[in-house]
Amino acid sequence: MLNISSKQLLLGFLSVLFVFRANGQKILTIKEAEQTALANYGSIKAKANQLNAAKANLTESKTEALPDLTLSGQQDYGTVNSQYGPLYAFKGQGLASSGPALGSQNWNAAFGSFYISTVNWDFFSFGKAKEKVKVQKNVVNLNETDLAQEQFQHEIRVASTYLNLLVAQQLSKAEQDNLNRAIDLQRVVVARVKNGLNPGVDSSQANAEVANAKIALTNAQEVEQEQSNLLAQFLGVQPQNFTLDSVTIAKAPANADPQSQINLENHPTLRFYKNLINVSDEETKYLKTFNYPTFSLVGSFDARGTGFNQGYGANQSLYTSSYGTGIDPSRYNYLFGIGITWNITTPLRVHYQVKAQKYISAQYQDQYDLVDEQLRDQSVLAETKISNALKNYNDVPEEVKAATDTYHQKFALYQNGLSNIVDFTQALYILNRAEVDKYIASNNVWQALLYKAAATGDFGIFINNF
Numbered sequence: 173m174l175n176i177s178s179k180q181l182l183l184g185f186l187s188v189l190f191v192f193r194a195n196g197q198k199i200l201t202i203k204e205a206e207q208t209a210l211a212n213y214g215s216i217k218a219k220a221n222q223l224n225a226a227k228a229n230l231t232e233s234k235t236e237a238l239p240d241l242t243l244s245g246q247q248d249y250g251t252v253n254s255q256y257g258p259l260y261a262f263k264g265q266g267l268a269s270s271g272p273a274l275g276s277q278n279w280n281a282a283f284g285s286f287y288i289s290t291v292n293w294d295f296f297s298f299g300k301a302k303e304k305v306k307v308q309k310n311v312v313n314l315n316e317t318d319l320a321q322e323q324f325q326h327e328i329r330v331a332s333t334y335l336n337l338l339v340a341q342q343l344s345k346a347e348q349d350n351l352n353r354a355i356d357l358q359r360v361v362v363a364r365v366k367n368g369l370n371p372g373v374d375s376s377q378a379n380a381e382v383a384n385a386k387i388a389l390t391n392a393q394e395v396e397q398e399q400s401n402l403l404a405q406f407l408g409v410q411p412q413n414f415t416l417d418s419v420t421i422a423k424a425p426a427n428a429d430p431q432s433q434i435n436l437e438n439h440p441t442l443r444f445y446k447n448l449i450n451v452s453d454e455e456t457k458y459l460k461t462f463n464y465p466t467f468s469l470v471g472s473f474d475a476r477g478t479g480f481n482q483g484y485g486a487n488q489s490l491y492t493s494s495y496g497t498g499i500d501p502s503r504y505n506y507l508f509g510i511g512i513t514w515n516i517t518t519p520l521r522v523h524y525q526v527k528a529q530k531y532i533s534a535q536y537q538d539q540y541d542l543v544d545e546q547l548r549d550q551s552v553l554a555e556t557k558i559s560n561a562l563k564n565y566n567d568v569p570e571e572v573k574a575a576t577d578t579y580h581q582k583f584a585l586y587q588n589g590l591s592n593i594v595d596f597t598q599a600l601y602i603l604n605r606a607e608v609d610k611y612i613a614s615n616n617v618w619q620a621l622l623y624k625a626a627a628t629g630d631f632g633i634f635i636n637n638f
Contacts, residue, residue: 212408282479283498439629465514
C-alpha cells in the first residue's frame, strides 16, 4: 500500500482546487437554474404581487358588511341672520346660518358647535355582500393558479433553454473538432503538394474545407451565444458564459417514459381556465343580487352649542362671544330608523349585465375545452417523440463508430497516396455529421421528456431524472 502523508494529501487537494478554478466555472445544474429562475424572474414576481393584492381586496370585501360609523365635530364663529325660503345643498355644498328671521341685517356674531355620530348599516341586501366576498375569493383562487401556471411555464422555458444551450455548446465543440481535422488535412495536403505527390488543386480544396469549417464554427458559436443570453434572461442574471451539466444529459434519462402522477384536469393551465370560469359564474350571481332592494338601519346622536340666547329673536343683545359658552353643548338629539332603497329600473339593466356575463363564462369554457383538447393531443404526440428519440439515441453510437473508422481509414489511405482528397473530405463530412447527430440524439430524448412534462402538467417526470 502507498504511504501518503497528510501534507501530500493537502498539496494534492490544493492542486486540484487550483486547476478547477483556473480551467472552469462552477457547473450550473438544471435544478439550480430552475431555483434561480423561480426566485428572480420578473413575471413571477409580478404574479406574486398580483396575488397579494387580491388577498388584500378579499379582506377589504369582508369588511364591507360592517356598518358605517361616522363621528364629526365642528366649532365655528359667525353670524346667524336667517331668512325664510328654500335651500338646496347642491353637490353637498350648503350653508346653514340658523337663526331668527329678523327685519334687518346685523353683524352680531358668536361661537357655536355641533357634534354628531351616525350609523348606517345595510343589514339585509339579499346576499349582495356575501356574493361579493365569494367573487373575491374566486379571484384569489384565480391569481393563485395564475402564479402556479406562470411558474410551471417558466420551469418548462428554463429547462428547454438549458437543453438548447447545452446542445449548442456541444455543436460548437463538434464544429471546433471538425475545424481541427480540416487543419490537419490542410497540413498533410500542403506537404504532399510541395513534394509533388499530389496535384496543386488538392491544396485549394483543403483550404476551402478549412474556410468552410471556420464558417460553421462561427455560426454555431453565434447560436450558442443567443441561447446563453436567453438563459441569462430567464434566470434573471447578467449574461455570462455558463458551464452546464453535460455529463448527465449526455446519457438518456434513467426513466425515459414515466407516467404522470397528475390528472390532466389538474394541469396548471387548465386549473387557471377553470378558475376563470368560476370567477365569471360568481360575478353572474353577484350581479343578480342588484335586482333586489337594500334594507338599512340608521341612527344618529348629536349635540349642539351656541353663544346666542334663546331670547335672541326678541332681543338681539342676548348673545355672548365667549368661546367656552359657544362650544359647550346645550341641546341634544337622537334619531333611529329603518329604510329601504330600491331603484326599480335596475333590474332592466342588470338583466343585460347578467346576460353578458354568461357569454363571458361561455367564452372561458370554450377556451378551456380548446386547451384541454390541445393538451390531450400533445400528450399522445409526446409518446411518439420519446419513442423516436430513443430509437435515434440507440442507433447513433453505430453511426459514430462507422464514421470514425471510415475517417481514420481514408486519412491513412490519403497519406499513403491510395485515396483522393474527394473521398477523404467526404469522410470528414460524414464524421462531423455523426458527431452532431450524437449530441442531438441524447438531447432530443430529454427534450421529448420535457415535452411530455409540459403536456401532462407534471414537471416532476422531467426534473426527477436529475
